[in-house]
Amino acid sequence: MPDMGFAGKQAADYLVQELKPILLFEAYSTHFPAQAVITREGLIEFLKCQLYGWKNPGGSGDLLILTGNAQPLSPEGQYVFSREVLDRVEAFGVREVYSLSGYLVEFRPPEKEPTVYAVATDPAFLSELKSRFALSTLEKGTVEGVQGLIVGEAALKGLRGACLLAETPGYSTPSGRPIVDAKASKALLKVLTAILGVEVNLSGLERQAALTEEFMERVAQLEQRVLEQVLKAGRPPKEKQYYV
16 A cells, blocks of 8 residues: 555565566455546546465465555545455465555665564564564554554454564655655565565666665755755845945
């Protein structure tokens, strides 16, 4: 589902792109925003979520991958959606549930790899994740939306689960349009694929991350020039000095 920096959303979509799983079903909801999307081809389609199935040729565990282009708007809708998804996937024998999301930070140096945090359904599972995959933990805060609720609901059903969150400054264009933080998505997938024992080529995300960093650097330079021009234009004229 869409999240901060679209970190989790892009990670899930990239996983679908690389693994090429089978589309099991599409779902629509009256809890989604009341709008339709116009595609690049000039067509119109409803907001939806999709569930894919992938059989692991290595035999270490098959995957169900849920992705969507919207989240339910209301808290009631998010609870209903999370419960219905878990009811559906339990029929496939799901044992563990992972959600992916961005974790908002004020600033992340361009050269720094995003820190990935983990919150889990039980102490033993969290300890295992921390020791095996060098994950950081959060001691307070909340995980908003379906990303948090679906793991919480998994715990109520007796399933193990964890939410992985990667640091993101929440990039946006000067007009306020959100930009995908591919670097955070890559950090999430590096951890998730290691946990699941799945090999995925992340070079595509690396290229996208480099382009994003370059774009944001240009935006920062442009903003700095505009600020300097505004400050220069707003300066009062220097007083003339007369000497006797």
